Amino acid sequence: NVAEQKSDKGSVFSDLTPEELSATVDYLKKNLGKTFVLATDAKPTDNCIYYVDVKYPTKQQALDYLDRDGEKPKREALAVVFFGDQEEPNITEYVVGPLPNPSYSRDITLEKYKEKLPYYRRPVIDKEYADAYEFVYEKEFSTAPHFLKALGYDGSNFAALTTVPRGFKSGDRSTWFVLFVKVKESCFAVHPVGLEVLLDHKSLDVSKWKITKAFYNGAYFMNMADLEKQFNAGKVEVIEIQNVGPENDIGSMQPKVTPQPGAPLQFNPVGNRYTVHKNQVTFQSWSFTYGMNPNSGLRLFDIRFNNERIAYEISTQEAIALYGSNAPGGMITRYLDGSFGIGRFSFELVRGVDCPYLATYVDTHFLMESETPDTTKNSICIFEQNLGVPLRRHYSNMHSMYYGGLASTVLIVRAVSTLINYDYVWDFIFYQNGVIEAKIHATGYISSSFYYADGKEYGSRVGEHTLGTLHTHFINYKVDLDVGGLDNSIMTQDMKFNPLNIPWQPEVKIQRPKVVRSVLETENQAAFELHTMTPRYIHFSSNTTNKWGHPRSYRVQIASFAGDFLPEESPVQKAMGWARYKLAVTKRKDDEFVSSSIYNQNDPWTPTVAFSKFINNENIQNQDLVAWITVGFLHIPHSEDLPNTATPGNAVGFFLRPYNYFDVDPSVHSPDGVYFQSD
Amino acid sequence: NVAEQKSDKGSVFSDLTPEELSATVDYLKKNLGKTFVLATDAKPTDNCIYYVDVKYPTKQQALDYLDRDGEKPKREALAVVFFGDQEEPNITEYVVGPLPNPSYSRDITLEKYKEKLPYYRRPVIDKEYADAYEFVYEKEFSTAPHFLKALGYDGSNFAALTTVPRGFKSGDRSTWFVLFVKVKESCFAVHPVGLEVLLDHKSLDVSKWKITKAFYNGAYFMNMADLEKQFNAGKVEVIEIQNVGPENDIGSMQPKVTPQPGAPLQFNPVGNRYTVHKNQVTFQSWSFTYGMNPNSGLRLFDIRFNNERIAYEISTQEAIALYGSNAPGGMITRYLDGSFGIGRFSFELVRGVDCPYLATYVDTHFLMESETPDTTKNSICIFEQNLGVPLRRHYSNMHSMYYGGLASTVLIVRAVSTLINYDYVWDFIFYQNGVIEAKIHATGYISSSFYYADGKEYGSRVGEHTLGTLHTHFINYKVDLDVGGLDNSIMTQDMKFNPLNIPWQPEVKIQRPKVVRSVLETENQAAFELHTMTPRYIHFSSNTTNKWGHPRSYRVQIASFAGDFLPEESPVQKAMGWARYKLAVTKRKDDEFVSSSIYNQNDPWTPTVAFSKFINNENIQNQDLVAWITVGFLHIPHSEDLPNTATPGNAVGFFLRPYNYFDVDPSVHSPDGVYFQSD
Numbered sequence A, B: 001n002v003a004e005q006k007s008d009k010g011s012v013f014s015d016l017t018p019e020e021l022s023a024t025v026d027y028l029k030k031n032l033g034k035t036f037v038l039a040t041d042a043k044p045t046d047n048c049i050y051y052v053d054v055k056y057p058t059k060q061q062a063l064d065y066l067d068r069d070g071e072k073p074k075r076e077a078l079a080v081v082f083f084g085d086q087e088e089p090n091i092t093e094y095v096v097g098p099l100p101n102p103s104y105s106r107d108i109t110l111e112k113y114k115e116k117l118p119y120y121r122r123p124v125i126d127k128e129y130a131d132a133y134e135f136v137y138e139k140e141f142s143t144a145p146h147f148l149k150a151l152g153y154d155g156s157n158f159a160a161l162t163t164v165p166r167g168f169k170s171g172d173r174s175t176w177f178v179l180f181v182k183v184k185e186s187c188f189a190v191h192p193v194g195l196e197v198l199l200d201h202k203s204l205d206v207s208k209w210k211i212t213k214a215f216y217n218g219a220y221f222m223n224m225a226d227l228e229k230q231f232n233a234g235k236v237e238v239i240e241i242q243n244v245g246p247e248n249d250i251g252s253m254q255p256k257v258t259p260q261p262g263a264p265l266q267f268n269p270v271g272n273r274y275t276v277h278k279n280q281v282t283f284q285s286w287s288f289t290y291g292m293n294p295n296s297g298l299r300l301f302d303i304r305f306n307n308e309r310i311a312y313e314i315s316t317q318e319a320i321a322l323y324g325s326n327a328p329g330g331m332i333t334r335y336l337d338g339s340f341g342i343g344r345f346s347f348e349l350v351r352g353v354d355c356p357y358l359a360t361y362v363d364t365h366f367l368m369e370s371e372t373p374d375t376t377k378n379s380i381c382i383f384e385q386n387l388g389v390p391l392r393r394h395y396s397n398m399h400s401m402y403y404g405g406l407a408s409t410v411l412i413v414r415a416v417s418t419l420i421n422y423d424y425v426w427d428f429i430f431y432q433n434g435v436i437e438a439k440i441h442a443t444g445y446i447s448s449s450f451y452y453a454d455g456k457e458y459g460s461r462v463g464e465h466t467l468g469t470l471h472t473h474f475i476n477y478k479v480d481l482d483v484g485g486l487d488n489s490i491m492t493q494d495m496k497f498n499p500l501n502i503p504w505q506p507e508v509k510i511q512r513p514k515v516v517r518s519v520l521e522t523e524n525q526a527a528f529e530l531h532t533m534t535p536r537y538i539h540f541s542s543n544t545t546n547k548w549g550h551p552r553s554y555r556v557q558i559a560s561f562a563g564d565f566l567p568e569e570s571p572v573q574k575a576m577g578w579a580r581y582k583l584a585v586t587k588r589k590d591d592e593f594v595s596s597s598i599y600n601q602n603d604p605w606t607p608t609v610a611f612s613k614f615i616n617n618e619n620i621q622n623q624d625l626v627a628w629i630t631v632g633f634l635h636i637p638h639s640e641d642l643p644n645t646a647t648p649g650n651a652v653g654f655f656l657r658p659y660n661y662f663d664v665d666p667s668v669h670s671p672d673g674v675y676f677q678s679d
């Protein structure tokens, strides 16, 4: 029952090929009339290409092509350029097309953002980090030789971890770098040395950068020279770092016993029962396209069941983590992973651990801080998984003797991103009964602070000098459901007990549950704050009805263990405003294509994309609607987070479930059905 | 790393063998001096043996034996006897021992319940149902020949479904039987004919039973004769039933396409990596015993990791469903499945659908409404499952280049119970990192009412004359954690944002999250009502600390989509009082061994076990504590519930997670660890 993929039309959503990436860069370099320096060499005062990604056609254009035999949209690229070598340094976004042989480029910055993009909002590139580390290790550290010697620094055994945001107001670019012991066979991130330095790297002139504060083991200093002075005066108690080896490494992932392969494995007796053709996947009645946004990660388009579109887009938008600590880097940290690159850092998957051994592994191509494309081999896996549980079953021993059932096998699309220390496993899961699930598992290393004083108020001590710092994870998804067409409304259902005088015994009163339904009128009504009571059923509902007269709909069911989001008085909360809502439904707009921005991280005080603006009380009845779903969990680390956070209990996500959409469960058409009778 | 099971001491928790069951019955029949009739033949005025199950030693006795080389507790049975042939008919519970050769029996009814058990609280046995059906079909139906002919009754094509409770006050035994069309190859439960009859079967003299009300298609009648009269007078519009065949059967589970086996399967390259020795299971560092309570289902005891006990008992207690409808049977229904028999109706499992093909399948033995033991073959499955997701993993490309990880394989113990129409999949899941998960998936057929008038206020119409009626499922678990010994306290953790003046820039204020901890003092503080805000982390905490000075604990994390529970004014709510709380922690007591009772179903107005009494503000610091966990979900049926409710999105449960219990994640000792480096 494999859905037929009659055409290659899904290629309209494909990521750029290496050739297309190169052609875009070549075109810009030839036609913009600017001098470019490779990002890996670029000083802040140079121009460089930050990244290139596909620029999709508008939804209207895409649907004209997909559904109405309209013209194939032009293939275009989005190129993000850092202009440091310009009178008014800035970030500019270009659309370049048509690919593969571009003939035009267009500066879309103003159109897209209604403002120019100040240069200070740019993400920190590797070269800027390298310059920062050089500044810290070569220049600043040279002012504190005795202290560093006492600490155990040998000139190369420290690693620095960036924190964000980088200051307290727009234009600031002051980063606390937290110092850790490098560990050859494991991760530095759980071995803090107690030293943190605040580098002001706002100036485009690297020689003007300076350390404006240092922190060691609970005390603040003007800079490393000040720390050295206090140390020499006997006022600083130094805790000498220990060499970390497998025996005392809480972060060691080396098995403590000899591995004995033998875990159960899945095999596919008839080979793959799904197809992966370029960016297009089919599995039983399902078809969809997949791609990888270098910033925000996996993106699926044109998700259909029985060739009828259920969602135009389902994609990850952003992942954030808000920390608390008694050390400076930890206490201010609010990571917006999209600005680091959830897709870019989705590395090669390991067969048999990250995905089943026999999964289909595909490569992604990207161009970032470079002028030539890079390939990450095997960075997305696609596989069918037998969940080991029935999708449905019934054993009948009354009146008729039979058994019917179906093993639940699903198609999973997965990528795993590693953002420095921690890892997210991103799954999109397709069930045989029309259900789609999105699920994220958290794993990898926790962040940590140097353990001192009242550290336990901010987490658990998990090592001799390591404090696992509390944080809350929030992840945002865009779900552009198109249920039975574009025009949808939000229907809610819940239950309510009502007193009832029993019809056949009216003196008796019982409590009877009844369905309570409503249709939400406005975006504001459909913006559900994190910890408010919410109708238990929330549906994207269509104007069409099923055989039994009910509106065909898909239910959005969220599974989340979210902690608290920042209070309104926080000056950075608007940069991640989506996290205020477990679910917000808005009228879809071309210019509200994403809920976050890579520029929000370094200027959260004036967010480039402020999600709250999407919610402006527009009517949401019979409209093309988008659900923005936030899931998350509060993470107070504990010893068992070492060496890595484990996935059990640390998975959150949501289900999209057909609800009166079909006339019966479509899995009756599955080839896996089992049915037998006896007398 | 298989935990060594040095002894067979776990047999102290084993279910009774067929020989032990028989010996118990033989002893009672010989020594009670009463006349017994086989339950299958027993009139209400007879004595019969209802069921026999194991009677455990007290926890003290068991621990003396397990931990302190104490005497092996006597092996005993619990026998429940219905005494209809007695001056004061009653239910009596006996302890019989020592098995296998009993020499004593003891009436424990008064000691256990502080009252005699009135006879009217007894569950309805098959014989009583048979008598009821005979009454309805033979006697009552004979008074309405023309109506029934018009309806399409042919003398044998109807099936009746019981509803509960059976009245409105203690002593009532009036049951609405809802009539359905029998379907040869499928389930009657989704084909209501519109007719329901209220049978008063309170009298112990079957000849005095009577129909006190009838319902047809929205109207109430005195009885079938009244309905006939009205029909003959042309006052009843009859909707003739249709024959149900595969083509029009919304309940048909026959695949609509030719099955093509080929789904992915799991194989075990080195064979099973777990052991099942009688009732004792080991898997890596885990060991525990399993058994099946005929009423309440799966029960695990003495759950250990690295030979240290984590929980004394983890067991299902009860499953209820509260319905709403505009038809009488549906509007009053509150099923307490324990009184029907979650364990008794855990039927044979189907290889490859209910559990993986290569799972270990074991039989259960029970004695119920019988004097001889029955065996259900293959009713529990035990298997290791590769979840297809890493338990943990990290890909390092900073400072050191390596990969470490571990595929998540788990041991699952599963039974699937079928209570007439619907099926529950009961899982207990053991992870390699010390996490235990309990999970219940709902599947099988929905209950339904005849669709008429305002039916949609109570669910969805899912067939020509079928209303899928809304209901809420609640499931209760007993979790007797013993974390680091018997003496535990309940610690809670959560987060709170506090304003902070930045130490290095005091004029700036940020919002910093902090851990908020507390230790609960009393049972009332630890009784968390369903929809109240609850601390995000709730721990069973011990007096011992881990290497880093934190109390060793296990965290209880609940995943539930529960609907509303009955309001306080409901006269039956106390019979299922546990469902008011998502979590309630009580001081463990021998006489608070279970949260429900099989006698609560037929006398919910005077519950034999009233859970709310457990919560009497006792101190819960440094005590042997038990967690009573309730999960559930609101189910407003929809067309895709046909033929069966599907499991995706319909799974709820909880995790028990080590939290500062170990010094690092114990999965570092797994034989499945993967680690490699590159330069």
Ligand SMILES: [Ca+2]
Pocket (backbone or CB within 6 Å): A523, A586, A587, A613, A614, A615, A616, A617, A618
């Ligand atoms: Ca809007």
Ligand SMILES: [Ca+2]
Pocket (backbone or CB within 6 Å): A312, A480, A481, A482, A483, A486, A488, A588, A624, A625, A626
């Ligand atoms: Ca839409």
Ligand SMILES: [Ca+2]
Pocket (backbone or CB within 6 Å): B523, B586, B587, B613, B614, B615, B616, B617, B618
């Ligand atoms: Ca108590």
Ligand SMILES: [Ca+2]
Pocket (backbone or CB within 6 Å): B312, B480, B481, B482, B483, B486, B488, B588, B623, B624, B625, B626
């Ligand atoms: Ca306990």
Ligand SMILES: [Cu+2]
Pocket (backbone or CB within 6 Å): A442, A471, A473, A635, A645
């Ligand atoms: Cu975390």
Ligand SMILES: [Cu+2]
Pocket (backbone or CB within 6 Å): B442, B471, B473, B635, B645
């Ligand atoms: Cu249900």
